[in-house]
Amino acid sequence: xxxxxxxxxxxxxxxxxxxxxxxxxxxxxxxxxxxxxxxxxxxxxxxxxxxxxxxxxxxxxxxxxxxxxxxxxxxxxxxxxxxxxxxxxxxxxxxxxxxxxxxxxxxxxxxxxxxxxxxxxxxxxxxxxxxxxxxxxxxxxxxxxxxxxxxxxxxxxxxxxxxxxxxxxxxxxxxxxxxxxx
Numbered sequence: 001x002x003x004x005x006x007x008x009x010x011x012x013x014x015x016x017x018x019x020x021x022x023x024x025x026x027x028x029x030x031x032x033x034x035x036x037x038x039x040x041x042x043x044x045x046x047x048x049x050x051x052x053x054x055x056x057x058x059x060x061x062x063x064x065x066x067x068x069x070x071x072x073x074x075x076x077x078x079x080x081x082x083x084x085x086x087x088x089x090x091x092x093x094x095x096x097x098x099x100x101x102x103x104x105x106x107x108x109x110x111x112x113x114x115x116x117x118x119x120x121x122x123x124x125x126x127x128x129x130x131x132x133x134x135x136x137x138x139x140x141x142x143x144x145x146x147x148x149x150x151x152x153x154x155x156x157x158x159x160x161x162x163x164x165x166x167x168x169x170x171x172x173x174x175x176x177x178x179x180x181x182x
Contacts, residue, residue: 001013001102001103002102002103003038003100003101003102003103004100004101004102004103005038005041005085005096005098005099005100005101006076006084006085006098007019007020008024008076010034010035010038012035015031017031017034017075019076019077024075024076025075026071026072026075027071029054029055029068030068030071030072030075032054033050033054033068033069033072034072036050036053036054037086037094037095037096038096038100040096041095041096041097041098041100042095042096042097043095044089044092044093044094044095045093045094045095046092046093047062047065047092047093049093050065050093050094051064051065054068061145061148062145069086069088069094072086073085073086083097084097084098085097085098
């Protein structure tokens with residue numbers, strides 16, 4: 001299947017994006033992001049939906065989404081201030097705003113055929129819906145930057161607290177034995 005938008009052609013059979021100057025190099029995850037956004041165009045795709053469908057359990061940080069979108073914008077020569085393709089909907093998600101035309105010259109490969117976690121094809125429509133049988137809330141709470149910052153703070157306190165205890169104990173030993181370092 002070939003999808004056309006603006007001056008670009010997305011060939012899902014060959015997993016190739018072609019632009020005005022030829023083939024555009026995309027990392028596999030950036031290609032999946034583009035394909036997912038194009039298939040859902042012009043609907044809003046939320047951050048949680050992108051995280052669940054494209055990254056699943058493999059994402060270490062919610063920052064992977066803006067990084068991938070930034071990489072996609074660079075590949076499409078799209079400006080975030082005046083977007084032609086990917087529009088940011090602040091605190092909600094992203095939308096692919098360009099008009100997408102489809103050509104079924106060859107039998108297409110949909111997003112389900114790609115190696116991605118937890119994707120379900122809805123029978124009545126051509127939209128992609130994340131599988132809700134898993135407990136995404138339990139995964140989301142670990143994605144919060146506040147959780148990671150709290151864990152880092154606890155680690156810092158333990159490291160420096162332990163160092164302080166050791167130095168205090170060592171200086172007491174020196175005082176007891178009568179040996180001073182000064």
